[in-house]
Amino acid sequence: MASVELHDVRKVYGGSITAIHGVDVEIPDGEFVVLVGPSGCGKSTLLRMIAGLEDITGGEVRIGAKRVNELPAKDRDIAMVFQSYALYPHMTVRENMGFSLRLRKAPKDEIDRGVANAAQILGLTPYLDRLPRHLSGGQRQRVAMGRAIVRNPQVFLFDEPLSNLDAKLRVQMRTELKALHQRLKTTSIYVTHDQVEAMTLADRIVVLHDGKVEQIGAPLDLYDRPANQFVAGFIGSPAMNFLGGTVRRSNGAAAVAMVDGTRLPLPAGAKGGDGQQVVYGVRPEHLALGDSGMGFPLVVSVVEPTGADTLVFGTVGGSEVCAVFDERHAFKPGETVHLAPKGDRVHVFNADDGAAL
Amino acid sequence: MTAVTMDVAAAPPRKRMSEEKFWAIVLIAPYVVVFALFVVYPVLYGFWLGSSANSFKKLFQDPIFVTTLWNTAIFVLVAVNLKMLVALGLSAFFILEYRWVRWLSVIFIIAWAMPSIPTILSVRWMFNPEWGLVNNLLFKWFQIEGPGWLTERHYGLTLAILMHIWKSLPFWTLILVAARLAIPRDLYESADVDGATRWQRFRFITWPAMRAPYMTSVLLSSIWTLGDFNSVYLLTGGGPNDSTQVLATLGVRYLRIDQIDVGMAAVICALPAILPMVFFLMKRLSRVDEQ
Numbered sequence: 228m229a230s231v232e233l234h235d236v237r238k239v240y241g242g243s244i245t246a247i248h249g250v251d252v253e254i255p256d257g258e259f260v261v262l263v264g265p266s267g268c269g270k271s272t273l274l275r276m277i278a279g280l281e282d283i284t285g286g287e288v289r290i291g292a293k294r295v296n297e298l299p300a301k302d303r304d305i306a307m308v309f310q311s312y313a314l315y316p317h318m319t320v321r322e323n324m325g326f327s328l329r330l331r332k333a334p335k336d337e338i339d340r341g342v343a344n345a346a347q348i349l350g351l352t353p354y355l356d357r358l359p360r361h362l363s364g365g366q367r368q369r370v371a372m373g374r375a376i377v378r379n380p381q382v383f384l385f386d387e388p389l390s391n392l393d394a395k396l397r398v399q400m401r402t403e404l405k406a407l408h409q410r411l412k413t414t415s416i417y418v419t420h421d422q423v424e425a426m427t428l429a430d431r432i433v434v435l436h437d438g439k440v441e442q443i444g445a446p447l448d449l450y451d452r453p454a455n456q457f458v459a460g461f462i463g464s465p466a467m468n469f470l471g472g473t474v475r476r477s478n479g480a481a482a483v484a485m486v487d488g489t490r491l492p493l494p495a496g497a498k499g500g501d502g503q504q505v506v507y508g509v510r511p512e513h514l515a516l517g518d519s520g521m522g523f524p525l526v527v528s529v530v531e532p533t534g535a536d537t538l539v540f541g542t543v544g545g546s547e548v549c550a551v552f553d554e555r556h557a558f559k560p561g562e563t564v565h566l567a568p569k570g571d572r573v574h575v576f577n578a579d580d581g582a583a584l
Numbered sequence: 585m586t587a588v589t590m591d592v593a594a595a596p597p598r599k600r601m602s603e604e605k606f607w608a609i610v611l612i613a614p615y616v617v618v619f620a621l622f623v624v625y626p627v628l629y630g631f632w633l634g635s636s637a638n639s640f641k642k643l644f645q646d647p648i649f650v651t652t653l654w655n656t657a658i659f660v661l662v663a664v665n666l667k668m669l670v671a672l673g674l675s676a677f678f679i680l681e682y683r684w685v686r687w688l689s690v691i692f693i694i695a696w697a698m699p700s701i702p703t704i705l706s707v708r709w710m711f712n713p714e715w716g717l718v719n720n721l722l723f724k725w726f727q728i729e730g731p732g733w734l735t736e737r738h739y740g741l742t743l744a745i746l747m748h749i750w751k752s753l754p755f756w757t758l759i760l761v762a763a764r765l766a767i768p769r770d771l772y773e774s775a776d777v778d779g780a781t782r783w784q785r786f787r788f789i790t791w792p793a794m795r796a797p798y799m800t801s802v803l804l805s806s807i808w809t810l811g812d813f814n815s816v817y818l819l820t821g822g823g824p825n826d827s828t829q830v831l832a833t834l835g836v837r838y839l840r841i842d843q844i845d846v847g848m849a850a851v852i853c854a855l856p857a858i859l860p861m862v863f864f865l866m867k868r869l870s871r872v873d874e875q
Contacts, residue, residue, distance in 0.1 A: 278773075278777060279776070279777075280773050280776065280777075299776070300773075300776040300777045301776060301777065301778070301779035301780070302779075305777065306777065307773075307774070307777045309770045309773070309774060310770075311768060311770045313768065313770035313771050313773065313774035315771060315774075315775075315788065315789065315792075316792075316793070317792035317793070318788075326778055326788070327777075327778035327779060330778055330779045330780055330784060331779060374778075378778075
């Protein structure tokens with residue numbers, strides 16, 4: 228096992244297209260870090276640079292104490308799980324899992340032991356003599372992980388390993404992955420665009436956007452204290468509501484006034500000077516029903532009961548807003564209800580650059 | 585209603601052709617007629633012509649027949665294997681993602697796209713022992729008296745093999761390029777992470793994926809090579825002294841009105857080689873379908 232350090236890592240394609248703009252991340256030994264971001268944010272490129280499958284234009288990648296920029300993939304002592312699983316179609320599960328050891332000319336009994344051990348951990352023992360095409364999606368995914376485990380590498384790299392599975396299996400494999408990491412404690416770097424996967428698996432999350440790191444932190448830190456509007460909108464589902472307006476302070480009370488005059492109450496201690504243009508952010512699950520004297524009015528358009536909770540969509544001052552309630556409500560479209568943020572769970576962002584105030 | 589039903593039940597069941605079946609037969613009939621007239625009849629007629637023991641006797645008595653069998657074996661074995669191995673190697677080059685490789689592949693394809701006859705005749709002209717370009721240059725640059733490229737058996741057969749390879753190499757390279765492109769790139773990346781060398785990448789990923797298309801190509805190419813008339817006939821004409829004849833050209837050599845049966849017998853001689861290949865080819869292709 229080893230730490231992984233990225234220092235000012237950059238990737239430029241064809242001399243002009245910058246995919247990664249100077250990323251700095253330090254991942255201590257044994258940590259599970261998730262790189263998350265929308266499509267095209269550079270997360271897979273960054274992972275492939277760590278793996279040695281992509282050249283590093285600038286900066287430094289260190290695995291353990293060693294700089295690996297110039298090392299080929301095979302000498303970096305990493306194992307990678309691909310989105311497509313990349314199982315060798317002509318080899319049985321056993322051969323697939325033992326392939327890296329075979330290439331290293333490990334003794335046969337060592338390969339057998341390694342494969343048997345990984346197969347037992349992953350429940351693959353009955354399938355060892357099957358070809359990948361005779362396995363289900365979930366089983367193939369396990370073989371891909373088994374192949375990584377057998378190598379006993381310093382670092383596991385996962386490139387969206389669950390995105391080819393159906394929703395139910397994805398949740399199951401997610402739990403298995405977490406259990407596996409708790410058991411093996413190998414440093415892991417995991418790429419996904421699914422923020423729920425990121426929140427549930429990670430010790431720490433790196434949020435990437437347009438090749439830049441937006442924020443690094445523990446999942447709940449990102450949820451509670453997003454550094455900017457992008458992170459706030461990306462982390463959490465349904466996404467945070469954003470309403471633009473101007474801060475108005477008078478007699479110790481503060482609110483954000485929208486263009487149509489709707490006033491959004493700010494908690495005591497909220498930042499933003501009188502007259503400042505801001506974006507008011509509040510998560511759907513942090514909205515509660517209030518009476519007409521407080522909060523702000525929502526004109527209901529759609530109500531979605533999921534059983535566990537109720538999602539209410541509507542508009543506030545012309546902007547789309549979603550609210551989630553634990554209780555069941557049967558609002559009618561066109562009805563006006565009053566919403567108020569719970570406690571001080573309101574975020575205020577600078578309207579110019581989106582930074583949290 | 586009841587009366588009608590009773591009627592039908594009482595009458596003996598008469599098989600009436602469904603409309604679908606009728607149209608199927610109508611639409612397929614012209615093809616069946618053409619096929620019978622221009623494929624089945626000539627083939628059977630040829631068999632009939634060449635099937636008498638006498639024609640085979642005449643054929644086997646001809647001293648050039650044994651040489652022809654040898655030439656054919658050498659021609660097919662060397663041409664097919666050399667061509668396919670080179671095509672396998674070249675296919676690795678032509679999948680490189682450089683713009684100049686793309687352009688080069690276009691130029692490379694031209695050899696295959698050019699019509700055979702003028703191409704082979706121009707090569708024949710180039711290798712003319714007396715006034716051909718090659719021997720002229722050999723003499724001009726190295727003061728070497730060039731060999732009789734087309735007037736000596738070994739040179740002639742070698743040139744015919746090279747001619748055949750040059751002409752059909754682009755096609756088979758293209759087929760194998762397609763086979764290579766079908767291999768997911770992830771597999772190579774996974775092998776890189778696993779620590780595979782170049783040779784191991786080929787052995788464990790490329791070859792297992794290409795084995796089936798490669799073997800199918802070898803079979804198909806063997807059948808076509810066995811029937812390659814142009815490369816030999818237009819280059820050496822089967823000469824000198826019929827020493828470079830192959831079965832495809834020998835049949836034509838006998839094509840005189842009094843020897844047409846021997847010509848057919850020569851063509852029939854290729855069947856023991858062709859039929860098993862066709863059989864295996866069909867078997868392979870149907871297995872691909874099942875998968």
